[in-house]
Amino acid sequence: MALIVQKYGGTSVKDLDRIRNVADRIKATCAEGHHVVVVVSARGGVTNRLVADAKALHPHPDDREMDMLLSIGEQETIALTTIALHSIGQPAVSRTGGQAGILTDNVHTKARLIDIKGGDIAEQLEQGKVVIVAGFQGVNLDGQITTLGRGGSDLSAIALAAALKADVCQIFTDVDGVFTADPRVVPAASKIPELAYEEMLELASLGSKVMQSRAVEFANKHNVPFEVRNSYNNNPGTMVKAETTLEDVVVRGVACDKNQTKVVVSELPDQPGAAARLFQTLADAKVNVDMIVQNIGRDGVANLTFTVPSDETFKAEAAIKACLAELGRGKLDLAETMAKVSVVGIGMRSHSGVAATMFTALASNGINIQLISTSEIKISVAVDLDKADEAVRVIHNAFDLDKE
């Protein structure tokens, strides 16, 4: 007998038929002799509707009241899922985040976990019940309802699995797992059976953006193996754990982020710390900077090129202009949106030639590389947006990832 934590996202519980389907899956898992704890999200669309109501009343609704409001979405799902389980004869009981002892700090709408007490979950499991826990939500030490921010239900599931010492955590979503590339772009992409946590972190944006990185980071830190599975079928998913047991491959998959804006800051004054000051300004404005390249021009002035997420372009522009005004020099160019295409694989650590293979594939297809950045297990290049899909396909093929 194993203890299994299952998480079902909003699309998996969006209507009563889907909730019945989830109940059937849970019962089937119990019938195999396992203890089951289930974490559910709000029904698809519910959170958006609540946010729209709040924003119709106030352009910037209070964070604490938003948590009070949004937490009802998951509370609805836990009750309905439990009732659906009862209707097929499966003993079950629901628990809010607070009742499951999910303790957080006081930062409403993006609270951080402090502790997972578990409440009486162990006792309920011993009595033969499935325990259905509201994801995304917790309480602070004052008993106020908090929420964990985007991807919070994944985090709830992984953290509960860690606290309960579950044997496995299953993250049910609407795709079969993590793919070697987005199957809509690369028809030859295939599901990856196993991934290391670090690879999952880098690939998180692949395919249907299966998971937020926060939950994966928590799993990595606390060593919680988890499986990404499809709630619409019974296919095996992608197992994510500390070390994969499959034959080592150099590149596990190809990721593509089409929401990067290229920023060029030229003619920065030739003085120590000018670049540092610019990046500090951007950091203070909470802009995520990536793919930094610096050139020193002939006349001694510095040119900086980097990318920022497209939806942070406005924030970045304001911050940079303020900084350049202070420095008394420098010129800002915001170029068009770029695509960042990356290859990811833990095997890169011990293999050379990955960059060469990647760049050759792109060059021989006439795709120009504008920027490059690398980490131990990832190489990223910025390419023109209209070349992005082709870049992903040729790289996918160059590393022999195309399925037969």
Next chain:
Amino acid sequence: MALIVQKYGGTSVKDLDRIRNVADRIKATCAEGHHVVVVVSARGGVTNRLVADAKALHPHPDDREMDMLLSIGEQETIALTTIALHSIGQPAVSRTGGQAGILTDNVHTKARLIDIKGGDIAEQLEQGKVVIVAGFQGVNLDGQITTLGRGGSDLSAIALAAALKADVCQIFTDVDGVFTADPRVVPAASKIPELAYEEMLELASLGSKVMQSRAVEFANKHNVPFEVRNSYNNNPGTMVKAETTLEDVVVRGVACDKNQTKVVVSELPDQPGAAARLFQTLADAKVNVDMIVQNIGRDGVANLTFTVPSDETFKAEAAIKACLAELGRGKLDLAETMAKVSVVGIGMRSHSGVAATMFTALASNGINIQLISTSEIKISVAVDLDKADEAVRVIHNAFDLDKE
């Protein structure tokens, strides 16, 4: 400065415009220099939708899970109302039933109040905030969410007013107050400015069935004066308190209940306790019996006539048949639905002739009285359903209640 508890029902908060209207009213009350605690119901229609979802999944959903589910309705309203108050610059904070320290027993879906701790409401008021409390819900001593059953939000408001020693409790609804008769039946009916608790209990079914008797009973027991008002206008409402200060009138109003079924049990065996046994059976089946008349027939057998609420007819029939089978004798007739028309007034205690006036009015209009029952402050008669409205009108006129 007074402490005022206001309660807004589901129709008063049914959409965002109505919630904005409620926020304006609350702010206006604060602007008069008062501390304000507000109890809100679920938005009109929300509870019915949740019940329908639960019943679609299970014909008899678990009571505990129903409380988990239904309590989100009020939680939505407290958050939205608080956000609406913020948008007009009124400091406010929301509290669930549990956070407001509304403690109940363990009887899910119809819990009884044990204690009202109030949580940190007093502190929040001192800080200049309005406190918006979820009606209808509480927690038991294990921290499980419970609900108070029908009319629960009225009870929450009255009980909070008692616990906080509020100066007044205002029950906002969609009618102007309690009327001398249902204005849809009697155009000449008028709003009653003041009522004693006992009269309110008897008249609770008048007009739009403004309040459930449970909340009125609590107000009577704990002496909590309250006012029934219309959230759609600024008219003064009906003040309900221990003793009215207005000139004493004999009859305060005329009530009509069109959902009574006449039951005739004839040829009961002439043995001691046969009637007692019949009524005990009905009590065990939780059937509310009213207007009992017993005749002893010529041959010594007993005949019993009484009324039961029409929606309990099926339960009553089954219980009576079982009892008659045990007694080995007796015959059951279920007659058609009747109307119970009542006159109510605390002044009856010291006035004679009320019955005479009532019966004369009915007789002179050719309306036949089928059954009669009386209490210290009420006289009820059962009449044919198609004569009910006319009966109300002639009685209303006979006691000089028609407004000028």
